[in-house]
Amino acid sequence: MNACSHAWGGLATLGGQCPACLLSAALDEGVQDHERPVPELPHYAAFRFIAEGGTGEVWEAFDTRLGRLVALKVLRASAVDAAAVARFLDGARAAANLKHAHIVTVHEVGQHAGLHYFSMDLVTGGTLADEIEHFRADRTRAIEALVTLADALQFAHDHGVLHRDLKPANILLDEEQSPYVTDFGLALHVDRVGVTLQGVVAGTPQYMAPEQAEGRTRDLTVATDVYGLGAILYHLLTGRPPFLGATNETVLEQVKRDAPVSPRRLDPTIERDLALLCLRCLEKDPAHRYRSAGELASTLRQFLAGEPIGRVGAVERALRFYRRNPFRTALLGTLLSFVLILTPSALSLARGEEAQKRADIVADNQNGAQMFAYAVLGHLRALSDAVARAAAEPSLVAAIGTRDGARLQNFCEAKLKQYDDPTEGLKLDQNSPFDTWFLADAKGVVLADSRMPMPDRARRGMSPDYAWRDYFRGAQALAARGLASAYVSPAYKSEPDHLYMFAISTPVYSSDGKRTWLGVLVATVASQANLGSLILKDTRSAAVLVAPRGHERSDARPDPPFLILRHPAYAEHGHAVEVDGPEFRLLAQKSEAASLRVERWGLPRRDLASNDDYRDPAAARFPAYAGSWLAGFAPVGNTGFVVVVQTRESDALKPIKHFSAELAKWIGIALSPGLVLVAFATLRARKRR
Amino acid sequence: MSQLNGGFPSTQSRAVFLAGHGDVQERRRAQDALCRQYWLPLHFFARRRGYSKDKANDLTQGFLERLFNKNDLACVDLGRQSFRPWLRRSFSNYLSNARDHELALCQGGQALHVPCDGPEFENYDALIAQDAAPDVAFEQTRSLQVLERTFGALRAEWARKGRTRWFDALQEFVTYEDERPYEKLARALGAAEGTIRAEVNKLRRRYRELLCGEVARGTSRPEELAGELQNLLLVLIPKPAPVPLVGEWSAASATGRVGSKRAQ
Numbered sequence: 035m036n037a038c039s040h041a042w043g044g045l046a047t048l049g050g051q052c053p054a055c056l057l058s059a060a061l062d063e064g065v066q067d068h069e070r071p072v073p074e075l076p077h078y079a080a081f082r083f084i085a086e087g088g089t090g091e092v093w094e095a096f097d098t099r100l101g102r103l104v105a106l107k108v109l110r111a112s113a114v115d116a117a118a119v120a121r122f123l124d125g126a127r128a129a130a131n132l133k134h135a136h137i138v139t140v141h142e143v144g145q146h147a148g149l150h151y152f153s154m155d156l157v158t159g160g161t162l163a164d165e166i167e168h169f170r171a172d173r174t175r176a177i178e179a180l181v182t183l184a185d186a187l188q189f190a191h192d193h194g195v196l197h198r199d200l201k202p203a204n205i206l207l208d209e210e211q212s213p214y215v216t217d218f219g220l221a222l223h224v225d226r227v228g229v230t231l232q233g234v235v236a237g238t239p240q241y242m243a244p245e246q247a248e249g250r251t252r253d254l255t256v257a258t259d260v261y262g263l264g265a266i267l268y269h270l271l272t273g274r275p276p277f278l279g280a281t282n283e284t285v286l287e288q289v290k291r292d293a294p295v296s297p298r299r300l301d302p303t304i305e306r307d308l309a310l311l312c313l314r315c316l317e318k319d320p321a322h323r324y325r326s327a328g329e330l331a332s333t334l335r336q337f338l339a340g341e342p343i344g345r346v347g348a349v350e351r352a353l354r355f356y357r358r359n360p361f362r363t364a365l366l367g368t369l370l371s372f373v374l375i376l377t378p379s380a381l382s383l384a385r386g387e388e389a390q391k392r393a394d395i396v397a398d399n400q401n402g403a404q405m406f407a408y409a410v411l412g413h414l415r416a417l418s419d420a421v422a423r424a425a426a427e428p429s430l431v432a433a434i435g436t437r438d439g440a441r442l443q444n445f446c447e448a449k450l451k452q453y454d455d456p457t458e459g460l461k462l463d464q465n466s467p468f469d470t471w472f473l474a475d476a477k478g479v480v481l482a483d484s485r486m487p488m489p490d491r492a493r494r495g496m497s498p499d500y501a502w503r504d505y506f507r508g509a510q511a512l513a514a515r516g517l518a519s520a521y522v523s524p525a526y527k528s529e530p531d532h533l534y535m536f537a538i539s540t541p542v543y544s545s546d547g548k549r550t551w552l553g554v555l556v557a558t559v560a561s562q563a564n565l566g567s568l569i570l571k572d573t574r575s576a577a578v579l580v581a582p583r584g585h586e587r588s589d590a591r592p593d594p595p596f597l598i599l600r601h602p603a604y605a606e607h608g609h610a611v612e613v614d615g616p617e618f619r620l621l622a623q624k625s626e627a628a629s630l631r632v633e634r635w636g637l638p639r640r641d642l643a644s645n646d647d648y649r650d651p652a653a654a655r656f657p658a659y660a661g662s663w664l665a666g667f668a669p670v671g672n673t674g675f676v677v678v679v680q681t682r683e684s685d686a687l688k689p690i691k692h693f694s695a696e697l698a699k700w701i702g703i704a705l706s707p708g709l710v711l712v713a714f715a716t717l718r719a720r721k722r723r
Numbered sequence: 724m725s726q727l728n729g730g731f732p733s734t735q736s737r738a739v740f741l742a743g744h745g746d747v748q749e750r751r752r753a754q755d756a757l758c759r760q761y762w763l764p765l766h767f768f769a770r771r772r773g774y775s776k777d778k779a780n781d782l783t784q785g786f787l788e789r790l791f792n793k794n795d796l797a798c799v800d801l802g803r804q805s806f807r808p809w810l811r812r813s814f815s816n817y818l819s820n821a822r823d824h825e826l827a828l829c830q831g832g833q834a835l836h837v838p839c840d841g842p843e844f845e846n847y848d849a850l851i852a853q854d855a856a857p858d859v860a861f862e863q864t865r866s867l868q869v870l871e872r873t874f875g876a877l878r879a880e881w882a883r884k885g886r887t888r889w890f891d892a893l894q895e896f897v898t899y900e901d902e903r904p905y906e907k908l909a910r911a912l913g914a915a916e917g918t919i920r921a922e923v924n925k926l927r928r929r930y931r932e933l934l935c936g937e938v939a940r941g942t943s944r945p946e947e948l949a950g951e952l953q954n955l956l957l958v959l960i961p962k963p964a965p966v967p968l969v970g971e972w973s974a975a976s977a978t979g980r981v982g983s984k985r986a987q
Contacts (some may be wrong), residue, residue: 045867047874050899053866081948209921
């Protein structure tokens with residue numbers, strides 16, 4: 035098996051091995067390095083060179099008193115300046131007081147023939163530096179090793195000792211690959227920090243904490259060792275130290291200035307929590323690292339147990355990000371505040387503008403409705419005057435007194451042909467605002483009708499009795515009080531021609547001194563008559579006249595809905611659409627006053643006389659009027675009529691809505707790349723989990 | 724207890740001192756120890772001077788008895804000279820005188836309880852070259868004895884722990900550093916490779932410790948240990964160069980790396 039060049043061959047008493055090979059194995063190669071003098075010390079037989087550290091050499095030696103192997107650290111002869119000796123002895127004495135299962139025990143610190151040395155446990159599994167890749171391949175084992183080390187460091191800290199030079203080469207492994215902290219070569223008692231080594235940069239740059247790199251020895255605390263543990267963890271996770279550089283100087287600069295590359299960028303399989311934990315150890319400001327090695331150990335244990343490790347709050351995370359990337363944070367902050375402050379304020383401004391515009395339009399429409407209502411009232415007064423004067427004409431009084439049918443018929447027809455405009459003082463042959471004139475006696479029986487002679491009416495089977503109509507009752511009421519004014523009736527559907535209309539009626543009295551009530555003169559105005567010039571040039575708006583509905587012969591509803599008497603959608607006279615709503619019920623105040631006038635209640639309350647989501651009932655027949663309207667309402671004096679001025683909401687708010695939509699669109703466009711990135715990152719994170 | 728001359732700490736120095744200066748009981752025990760340690764090397768010294776096995780045994784016994792009876796050991800100052808060269812020189816002189824005067828028989832006095840026969844006589848005779856110089860035969864015998872004692876102690880330790888099976892499987896790895904065969908071994912022992920590696924490391928370490936202890940017993944000062952180990956090795960390596968002997972070995976005399984110890 036072991037083909038060696040020695041002549042002995044395998045001896046059965048030596049397990050079949052060659053004696054020369056066995057001796058070689060014991061000596062290994064160390065002692066054969068003849069350039070290196072074997073240190074001569076009492077009790078210690080150094081026979082095998084192991085390694086060379088910053089301040090001295092390490093030998094495997096046989097302790098002749100105790101008959102055991104030890105590691106012997108001897109101060110190198112070339113490093114015998116006072117500082118090196120002090121550091122060497124400090125390290126030895128610091129460790130000598132630490133009895134911990136995972137801190138290499140120092141047995142003896144001594145000096146012999148000018149040679150400083152100390153003996154310690156021999157740990158023979160090599161150093162962590164040699165096994166980085168093995169540990170990296172088994173992350174759980176790497177973290178367990180870190181937990182062990184952190185516990186050991188906590189123990190040292192509890193005894194007032196800082197290590198200050200943690201690195202993989204200072205972590206020894208035993209046969210079972212269990213780690214041991216050694217080489218407290220730079221370790222100083224916590225209470226002595228600053229006494230020596232002031233301003234001297236001591237340590238290994240790649241694993242050195244920033245406060246060490248800056249030579250601030252007074253600032254070294256347990257956080258310095260936490261940094262060292264973090265640097266080791268970083269190396270175990272990523273396979274490289276936190277900072278790399280061609281020279282120690284460049285590495286030192288990076289340690290002081292740069293944020294380490296996130297471990298996840300070097301190895302995306304590293305868990306986010308673990309990477310954050312590692313980066314927290316490597317914070318530039320010691321105050322932001324874990325407060326103790328013990329805290330780090332327990333956090334790592336939590337991680338191993340699969341528990342969520344103490345996540346930092348969003349604010350803290352943001353602060354950390356800021357500390358690592360101040361310029362990027364400033365830029366991001368500006369963008370974020372732009373989005374967070376400007377966007378809502380712009381949108382709220384747009385919404386405010388919209389609300390204001392809406393209120394303005396409603397108010398305008400209310401004012402418009404008020405003005406139209408005055409105009410309509412004036413027009414109705416003129417028509418009423420015309421009817422009242424006609425009723426006082428002597429020819430009519432004479433004819434009704436004698437019940438002269440032919441003369442009454444002629445009177446009605448003549449009135450239809452010639453309209454005596456009371457305001458202008460003109461007699462118009464055409465364009466009479468009235469559709470019909472007719473005459474009834476004091477019992478409501480029709481005596482003459484401008485539409486057709488009475489015999490024709492009788493032939494058609496039309497009832498002569500209209501005592502139940504509102505216009506007759508209105509005139510009857512005036513006659514009861516001996517008044518000669520006119521009454522404006524609610525709207526109704528005419529029985530002879532089925533058109534919607536309203537009537538102006540007035541009592542007719544005898545011309546003798548008794549002023550006996552003889553009958554009622556009635557003039558009707560069909561719907562869509564141009565009362566009060568209810569026409570708006572603006573096509574986005576509409577002016578509408580609504581009248582209360584009178585009782586029909588066959589309709590006994592106590593509160594019948596209203597009728598739209600005039601609407602821009604109507605193509606011809608006689609149409610009407612039913613409408614109802616609280617505005618109408620409130621405003622349509624019909625009084626028993628003798629004359630048409632604006633009642634004492636005057637202008638209606640603005641909030642009650644408006645509706646910014648008014649639905650036009652005409653839309654059922656005229657789809658162009660569908661949708662929401664901004665409407666203002668006003669009563670037409672004491673007639674019970676109501677004027678509505680309405681503006682289509684979509685048209686009125688079009689510019690402002692357009693502005694809002696554009697704003698929203700551009701904010702969306704501005705945000706979308708960020709949102710896409712966030713979504714992408716989230717998806718990736720989920721996938722990884 | 725007698726005062727130690729120069730305060731030598733090792734068992735060897737102490738045995739030599741007590742064999743010369745101790746009271747009767749101490750002297751007896753120390754003499755027995757020295758006999759056990761040097762009988763075989765002295766025997767093969769004589770054999771390679773041309774004596775037969777029996778003659779060599781007689782001469783060895785005669786020499787040792789004379790050494791102890793005449794209390795020559797009291798004159799040895801181990802602070803100034805090494806014990807083994809002195810012993811070889813004395814024995815060589817004794818043999819010369821014995822050849823001249825044929826003084827080979829026991830001269831009475833106390834009998835030395837040393838096994839004069841055993842398998843090692845034949846084994847060593849076969850191992851040590853017939854034409855080896857007597858000094859070389861002496862040193863080679865001693866070297867092999869040190870190793871056998873060490874290995875025996877190692878085996879006994881593992882046996883005490885009830886791990887003879889493991890020892891038998893692992894013992895060859897004390898010198899065998901290639902780690903690939905662990906795979907096979909792990910299967911055979913039903914253990915993880917990591918465990919095997921750890922156990923081998925423990926075995927090697929303990930072997931070194933026991934060897935150092937064994938060698939330290941034969942040295943006067945701790946700083947000689949490395950040199951002694953080196954000597955044990957050098958006497959076993961077939962020479963191109965003349966074999967340096969104990970006390971004569973120095974760093975300058977060795978030529979570069981010493982032999983291969985690795986499996987090729």
